[in-house]
Amino acid sequence: MTQSSATRLPEGFIFEAAKPPPDALHFHAPEEGAGGVFCWTGPGAEAVLNIRIDRRYPLRAWLELADFGDPANRDALSLIVDGDLYPLMRRGPGQNLLAGPILPREGDEPTQLVIRVPHLHSPPAEGHRAAPLRGIAIKRLSLIPPD
Numbered sequence: 001m002t003q004s005s006a007t008r009l010p011e012g013f014i015f016e017a018a019k020p021p022p023d024a025l026h027f028h029a030p031e032e033g034a035g036g037v038f039c040w041t042g043p044g045a046e047a048v049l050n051i052r053i054d055r056r057y058p059l060r061a062w063l064e065l066a067d068f069g070d071p072a073n074r075d076a077l078s079l080i081v082d083g084d085l086y087p088l089m090r091r092g093p094g095q096n097l098l099a100g101p102i103l104p105r106e107g108d109e110p111t112q113l114v115i116r117v118p119h120l121h122s123p124p125a126e127g128h129r130a131a132p133l134r135g136i137a138i139k140r141l142s143l144i145p146p147d
Contacts, residue, residue, distance in 0.1 A: 009054040009108060015141040024049055028134060035139065038066035042134035046080075047115040053143065055111060060100035060146045063088055063115070067137035068095065070119035077136065080114035101146055113143070 015021070017030050018037040025048040028040040041047040053059075061079050068074050077088040079099045086099035105111075117135030124131065 009052055011054045011057075012059070012142065012144040013051045013053045014143075015049060015138070017139050021049060021051075027138075028132070031137075033066060035066045038137040038139045040069070040134035040137050041115060041117050042120055043132050045117050045120060045135065047117065047135070047138075049113040049141075050110045051113060051143075052108070052110050055105040055107075057104050057145055058101040059104075059143050060098060061086065061088070061102060061113075062091075062140075062142045062144070063097040063099070063138065064140040065095040065097070065136055066139050069117070069134060069136045070121045072119040073117060073136055076118045078116045080112075080116060082112055102143070111143075113141075115141070 017039040020027050020030065020039055026041055026044040027047055028042060030037050030039045063079070074090065077097060079086045079088055081102050082105065084103065086102060088097040088099045090096070091098045115138075120133045120135050122131045122133050
């Protein structure tokens with residue numbers, strides 16, 4: 001099925017931590033903290049989203065974090081889009097990262113986004129329960145056309 005014979009696909013995608021997609025893989029439940037709502041990645045090192053968007057044009061990825069988790073993640077995060085690796089670069093003084101431009105692609109198959117987090121950590125265990133591994137605390141991930 002081509003885009004012209006189907007419903008028009010959205011031109012971008014926004015992942016909000018407060019409403020993670022039900023098929024998201026390796027994301028913990030949303031939490032609320034001083035910086036707003038976020039969700040940790042984990043327990044695996046690769047958090048996965050499968051989305052349907054218009055890929056006929058280049059895109060940029062913006063990742064807004066509440067926490068890098070392990071400080072070693074600051075310069076080690078990457079985004080994999082349909083198998084192509086895009087380093088996530090810090091943008092400005094905060095915890096915002098940018099990747100792209102993400103190359104366009106033909107067809108209307110779902111796009112797979114993988115957030116690779118090389119350094120996982122386990123928060124201090126409460127009581128006797130072992131705390132699950134987690135990576136980074138994501139507030140928002142946007143895939144949008146460049147300005």
